[in-house]
Amino acid sequence: MQPLFCHVDMDAFFVSVEELFDPSLKGKPVVVGGKADQRGVVAAASYAARKFGIHSAMPLRTAARLCPHATFVDGHPQRYRECSKKVFAVLQRFSPLVEMASIDEAYLDLSGTERLHGPVLRAAHVLHETVKAETQLKCSLGLASSRLVAKVSSDHAKPNGILYVFPGHEAHFLAPLEIRKIPGVGKKTEASLHAIGIRRVGDLASLEESFLASRFGRWGLALAGKSRGEDAGGWFDSEIGANEDPKSISHEHTFDRDINDREPLETALLKLSEMVSKRLREQRLYARTIQIKFRYEDFSTFTRARSLDHATQLDTEVAGAALALFRQSWDGKRLIRLLGVHAGSFEHVEGQMNLLEEPHTARLREAFRSVDHIRDRFGERSVGLAKTLGAGIREKVHENPFGLPCKSREENDSGP
DNA sequence: TCTGGGGTCCTAGGACCC
DNA sequence: TCTGGGGTCCTAGGACCC
Numbered sequence: 454m455q456p457l458f459c460h461v462d463m464d465a466f467f468v469s470v471e472e473l474f475d476p477s478l479k480g481k482p483v484v485v486g487g488k489a490d491q492r493g494v495v496a497a498a499s500y501a502a503r504k505f506g507i508h509s510a511m512p513l514r515t516a517a518r519l520c521p522h523a524t525f526v527d528g529h530p531q532r533y534r535e536c537s538k539k540v541f542a543v544l545q546r547f548s549p550l551v552e553m554a555s556i557d558e559a560y561l562d563l564s565g566t567e568r569l570h571g572p573v574l575r576a577a578h579v580l581h582e583t584v585k586a587e588t589q590l591k592c593s594l595g596l597a598s599s600r601l602v603a604k605v606s607s608d609h610a611k612p613n614g615i616l617y618v619f620p621g622h623e624a625h626f627l628a629p630l631e632i633r634k635i636p637g638v639g640k641k642t643e644a645s646l647h648a649i650g651i652r653r654v655g656d657l658a659s660l661e662e663s664f665l666a667s668r669f670g671r672w673g674l675a676l677a678g679k680s681r682g683e684d685a686g687g688w689f690d691s692e693i694g695a696n697e698d699p700k701s702i703s704h705e706h707t708f709d710r711d712i713n714d715r716e717p718l719e720t721a722l723l724k725l726s727e728m729v730s731k732r733l734r735e736q737r738l739y740a741r742t743i744q745i746k747f748r749y750e751d752f753s754t755f756t757r758a759r760s761l762d763h764a765t766q767l768d769t770e771v772a773g774a775a776l777a778l779f780r781q782s783w784d785g786k787r788l789i790r791l792l793g794v795h796a797g798s799f800e801h802v803e804g805q806m807n808l809l810e811e812p813h814t815a816r817l818r819e820a821f822r823s824v825d826h827i828r829d830r831f832g833e834r835s836v837g838l839a840k841t842l843g844a845g846i847r848e849k850v851h852e853n854p855f856g857l858p859c860k861s862r863e864e865n866d867s868g869p
Numbered sequence: 870t871c872t873g874g875g876g877t878c879c880t881a882g883g884a885c886c887c
Numbered sequence: 888t889c890t891g892g893g894g895t896c897c898t899a900g901g902a903c904c905c
Contacts, residue, residue, distance in 0.1 A: 466905095486873075493873050496905090509905080515870040530875095555876085555905050639903050672879085688878075705874060742897085752872070758898055793874090798897095877904080884897080 455620055457573065458693075459561040460595040460603035461544060461584070464612040466557035467497035469590050470536050471526055482507070482523040489517035489525045492707055496528050500612065533557075539588050547580050550694045558607075560600055562693045577615050597623065600689045602682040605634055623682030628655030635679050637687070642676075645669075654680050698799070699736065703744075704728045705793030711750040713788050722779055725794040726772035731825050733771075733796060739764030740796035743774035747783065748791035756795075757782045764800040768824075771796060 463469070467485040472478045482502035487493040495516050498507040505520035516523065537556045544551045547570070550562035563576070570576035577594050584592050595607030596617040603618075605627065610616035618626045627635075632654055633643045649668070651657055657665075657680035665673030675686045684690055691697075704725045712718065722745070733740055744758035757778045765771065775794050783789070 491873095492871090496873080510872085512870055512872050515872090518870070528873095557905070637903070641902060670880095700877070701875090703875065707873060744898090754900090756899060760897065791873090875905090877902105879902085880900090882898090884895100886894085886896105887892100 454565050456598050457563045457566070458597060458600045458603040459563050459577065459580070460600065460607040461540070461559045461561065461580075462593050462595070462604075462607040462611070463540065463557040464591045464593060465497055465499055466536075466590070467528060467533060468499040470532050471529070473536075473589055474529075474532065478524060478526075482520050484513070484516050484520075484523050484525045485528050487513050487525065487527055489513060489521075489523075492709065536588060536590065540584060540590065540592075543584050543587050544580075546583075547576070550692075552693045552695070558604075560603070560693050563596075574615070574617055577617065581615055597682070599623065599682050599684045600693075601636060601679060601684050602626065604636055605630070608634065624655075624658060624680075627680065627682055628653065628658065630654045632657060635676075636689075637679065638676075642672075699738070700799070701795060701797040702729055702732050702736070702738070702740070703746075703793060703795035705746060705791060707748075707791045708789070711788035711790045713786055715785065718783075718789060718792060719776060719779065721792050722775050722794065723772050725792065726775045727768050729794050729796050730766055730768040730771045733766035734822060734825060738796075738799045739766050739801070740771070740799055741765075742796070742798040743771055743778070744795040744797065745775050745778045745782070746791070746793035746795065747779070747789055750788040750790055752790070754791075755782070758795075760798065764798075 468478075468483050471483065471485060478499075480501060481499065482505060483499040484495055484502055484507060485498070486496035491513050493513050495507060495509050495511045495513060497509055498516070502516070502520060502523050505523070507516045507519055507523070513525065517525070533556050537553060541551065541553055541559065544559055544561055548561045548563055548566060551559055553559045563570070563573075566576070567573065570579070573596060577596055581592065581594055584590065591613045593607045593610040593612060594615045595603040595605065595610055596615070597603040597606055598618075598620045602623045606616040606618050630653060632638050632646050632651060635654060638646070646652075646657070651660070657676060660677070662674060662677045665677050667673070669676065678685045706721055706725060708721075740761075741764045742758055742760045744756050746754065746756045748754040759774050759778055761770065761774060771794065779792075
């Protein structure tokens with residue numbers, strides 16, 4: 454059976470969602486990502502804004518200089534997640550094998566569906582129209598015999614288009630494209646390929662595999678396959694819809710100004726730990742490795758990790774590890790630009806845990822579940838580890854299970 | 870121009886074990 | 888004693904994606 458994959462890529466997704474909430478934005482140069490004078494980068498730019506040279510990942514301040522009259526709006530991740538779910542629901546009707554590869558793109562395995570949906574392009578057209586009708590959002594579709602070529606062709610079809618690369622024409626389609634168009638080839642790989650005179654996918658395809666392998670190792674072999682449009686090796690190789698569990702959960706924060714005051718830095722670290730722990734509980738995950746990340750004023754970035762002797766989802770344990778790592782790593786002087794907390798090495802221990810964990814741990818977990826509810830109802834800042842409210846409780850807080858892992862801000866003793 | 874935040878995957882060295 | 892080899896875990900860093 455001839456394989457057939459469809460890559461669905463939403464057009465200017467964040468901007469389009471913002472336009473649904475505020476139709477007056479339509480047609481204007483719009484930049485999603487933050488205020489014009491904020492530290493940060495462009496998350497998405499409308500097509501009108503792109504005409505001024507604005508593109509995603511560009512610093513907001515640069516964007517403001519290029520187009521001072523653009524409208525700058527904050528991103529709304531919750532809105533995007535909801536719209537993404539709607540898109541997913543539509544796609545599911547076209548194939549049971551669907552996978553959201555990110556918030557605004559999906560892969561469908563349409564192999565063998567011709568009897569059901571009719572000729573490929575007609576089916577694609579129906580899908581395209583259905584997404585638009587049911588979500589008010591436009592997308593572009595790429596169809597091909599491999600996921601990689603489907604993805605490249607949806608990019609080629611933008612905006613609001615459909616492109617089907619006929620079986621057997623994959624290499625011919627890819628050959629004239631710049632190597633940067635191949636997923637996985639970024640700035641660095643592009644530069645090292647340019648250095649040996651390779652600019653187009655066709656140049657890459659014409660090289661001996663043995664040469665690429667000797668020059669780039671395993672990655673060289675993968676590149677050779679990609680230049681021919683093959684999924685073999687790496688991420689594209691996995692089955693669509695395998696819906697794997699998350700591998701890590703993290704939160705990070707860049708400060709408005711670089712700082713070296715211990716108090717606000719540690720408060721931020723606790724806040725980030727709480728956010729990570731809350732999501733661990735929501736997703737019923739237990740993390741064994743806690744990692745912090747810090748970036749200095751000169752943008753140099755470091756990570757420090759610690760594996761715990763048991764997996765956890767408790768604020769106090771995540772925060773304790775994060776704080777200890779921070780105190781080991783920071784000299785107390787260098788100006789810090791960013792802090793992050795990362796949890797990984799997940800273990801599935803719900804169930805077993807109840808038998809093994811000590812009673813106070815179970816109580817703590819219940820307490821944090823209650824905190825999660827309060828936060829959902831009254832906002833993130835309503836409850837937190839004492840230090841994040843400025844009360845100065847330190848690393849050892851988790852050794853005080855019956856005490857004060859949390860306190861209400863408004864009424865001091867009404868916490869769970 | 871002065872560089873976000875959330876992820877995945879890969880590499881590589883050292884510890885440790887058999 | 889002058890040296891193995893494989894496997895796994897841990898840590899750190901980096902490329903890349905949206």
